[in-house]
Amino acid sequence: MKFLNIAKFLVLLFCLSANAQEIVNPELKPDTAFKAGEKLTYQIRYGIIVGGITTLSLTEDIYENKKVFHAVATGETTGMAEIIYGVKDVYESWFDKKTNLSYKQIRNIKEGNYTKYNEVTYNRKNNTVNSKLSGVKDVPDKILDLATSLYYIRRIDFSKVKENDVIFVNIYFSDEIFPFYLRYKGKETIRTKFGKISCLKISPLVEVGRMFKTPDDVSIWISNDLNCIPVLIEMDIRIVGKIHLKLMSYENIANPLTFKD
Numbered sequence: 572m573k574f575l576n577i578a579k580f581l582v583l584l585f586c587l588s589a590n591a592q593e594i595v596n597p598e599l600k601p602d603t604a605f606k607a608g609e610k611l612t613y614q615i616r617y618g619i620i621v622g623g624i625t626t627l628s629l630t631e632d633i634y635e636n637k638k639v640f641h642a643v644a645t646g647e648t649t650g651m652a653e654i655i656y657g658v659k660d661v662y663e664s665w666f667d668k669k670t671n672l673s674y675k676q677i678r679n680i681k682e683g684n685y686t687k688y689n690e691v692t693y694n695r696k697n698n699t700v701n702s703k704l705s706g707v708k709d710v711p712d713k714i715l716d717l718a719t720s721l722y723y724i725r726r727i728d729f730s731k732v733k734e735n736d737v738i739f740v741n742i743y744f745s746d747e748i749f750p751f752y753l754r755y756k757g758k759e760t761i762r763t764k765f766g767k768i769s770c771l772k773i774s775p776l777v778e779v780g781r782m783f784k785t786p787d788d789v790s791i792w793i794s795n796d797l798n799c800i801p802v803l804i805e806m807d808i809r810i811v812g813k814i815h816l817k818l819m820s821y822e823n824i825a826n827p828l829t830f831k832d
Contacts, residue, residue, distance in 0.1 A: 594737050594739050595732060595736045595737065595738055596739070597727050597728050597738065598728050599671060599726040599727065600726050600727070600728050602668055602669065602671070602726065603797060604725045604726055604797060604825060605722060605825050606823070606824075606825040608630065609627075609628070609629045609821075610626065610627070610628045610823065611626065611800060611801070611820075611822075612625070612819050613625040613626070613627075613804075613819060614816070614819045615646075615814065615815070615816050616816075616817070621649060622648060622649070623646060623649050623658070625645065625646045626643075626645045627643075627718075629643075629722075632665060634675065635674070638668065640668055641664070641665050642663065642664045642666065642721075643661065643662070644661070644663075644717065644721070645659070645662075647660070658682045658683075659680075660678075660679075660682070661677075662676070662677070662679075663676060663679075664676045664677075664718035664719050666718075671715075671719055671723050672695060672713060672715070672719070673716045673718075673719045674692065675690065675692045676718065676719075676743075677689070677690050677691075690703045691703070691716070691746075693710075698712055702746050704746060705746045710743055711741045711748065713741075714741045714743050715741065715742050716742065720751065723740065724773070724791075724793065724799070724801075725799040725801075726799070727799075729771050732755045733755070734756065734757045735756070736754070737752050737754050737776070738752070738755065739753075752775065753773050753775055754773065754774045754775075754776055755771070755772075756772040756773065756774050758771060758772070758795055759792065760831055761792050763802060763818060764819070765818075765828065767830060768794050768802055768828070768831065769794070769795040769831055770792035770793060770802055771792070771794075771795050771799070772792050773791045775789050789805070789806045789807075790803075790805045794828060794829065795829075796828065796829040798825060798826050801816075802817075803818065
């Protein structure tokens with residue numbers, strides 16, 4: 572498996588259809604979980620091997636005379652992984668502060684000798700996207716892109732979601748529509764380099780088979796506070812073993828991070 576085609580790996584494996592127990596559509600909380608200036612940095616590990624760094628940055632921008640959020644997600648290899656197979660993937664999204672729906676996205680990737688660039692704009696009135704690479708396509712209402720889906724999860728009101736409920740959204744990625752199922756697994760405390768953090772555990776439902784042994788072999792822990800910051804992502808993959816994305820630093824978060832004694 573090529574190491575660290577980060578976004579494609581996550582999306583293609585997470586967004587596989589699964590038999591959901593109960594699909595819920597919780598309301599979004601106001602956009603107080605994050606603010607312009609926030610930057611989150613994650614370390615990617617295969618066991619003891621550090622393979623890369625992922626950063627999520629958020630600023631304020633103007634899109635068609637409207638103040639919007641501008642999110643930039645970057646994943647790149649480090650160390651030996653960079654020497655063997657250098658990767659730098661950049662995903663950008665300009666999205667509405669109130670609805671969290673994107674207006675424009677950019678995908679700019681470099682993986683070894685392979686490069687690809689694309690821009691996609693969204694027409695929310697008629698539910699279409701316009702891709703520079705593939706043209707105009709119909710899409711479902713309220714579809715998200717890769718970057719905005721991360722901020723969408725942080726705005727879900729989990730106080731109105733029961734354990735084992737499944738949340739469903741659509742994601743537009745690589746000029747395709749992917750269904751995304753998230754099962755809420757309850758609360759857990761995670762040890763981090765910053766201290767113990769009470770978290771909400773979410774499991775994207777994955778297809779059992781060649782890559783995974785169980786539907787819950789991928790887990791995401793987000794802080795159970797006003798920020799809902801992704802603290803840890805864990806993937807248990809056949810043959811490869813466990814891959815971890817751990818929060819290593821955070822800057823300019825909207826609210827103080829809450830720790831447990």
